[in-house]
Amino acid sequence: MFLDNLSTSVLRLCDARKLSYEAASERCNLSSRYFADIARGRAVPTILTLEKLCVGFKLTPNDLLIPADVWRDIAFREPMPVTQVRCFRYHHGLTGFPVCPRCGATMERDYQIYCDRCGQRLDWNNFSKAAILLPQE
Known part of the structure; x- marks a missing residue:
């Protein structure tokens, strides 16, 4: 589930911001091959990699990892x-x-x-x- 959420989030971010894997990977300071593996759900990123993704996309970890519909559902907290x-x-x-x-x-x-x-x-x-x-x- 974690990899699916991350993969979906990364793909949506690239699509919404009109970024290729190469441009997004450069923005996140990751190799384009590794970034593509994350986007496809084939690589399990480390905490350091998650931090790079957050910094590159200018998002909090919650915004990166939790889909918007789920985030709305847990707002009751x-x-x-x-x-x-x-x-x-x-x-x-x-x-x-x-x-x-x-x-x-x-x-x-x-x-x-x-x-x-x-x-x-x-x-x-x-x-x-x-x-x-x-x-x-």
């Missing part, structure tokens, strides 16, 4: 503030549970790092100011 508490009637009053800002699920515990339903990373900094959602009659 950026913390979102928990701003709501959903209340339920309990034996002798009300009890409240935090609400995930991404999926809207009621979470069982306060101050957990990720939502146990959707995986959203949570920010609890302003939880004391969270809106209270009262139960409907």
Whole structure:
């Protein structure tokens, strides 16, 4: 999978920037033969080679190795503030549970790092100011 992602990324970069293997390899300070092997998924590059690719294409390692659609899918790892508490009637009053800002699920515990339903990373900094959602009659 790693080689497939890297190969696809290198091929897309060359195509988008209208670069031949020779021009791209020169930009990345690699031999054209080795660069072509990487682009075809036939060579396993070292960390130093990955660094050369990143410098040559002016990209971060994440931008080079992770396809854009996957990168969008993992953006939920950026913390979102928990701003709501959903209340339920309990034996002798009300009890409240935090609400995930991404999926809207009621979470069982306060101050957990990720939502146990959707995986959203949570920010609890302003939880004391969270809106209270009262139960409907």
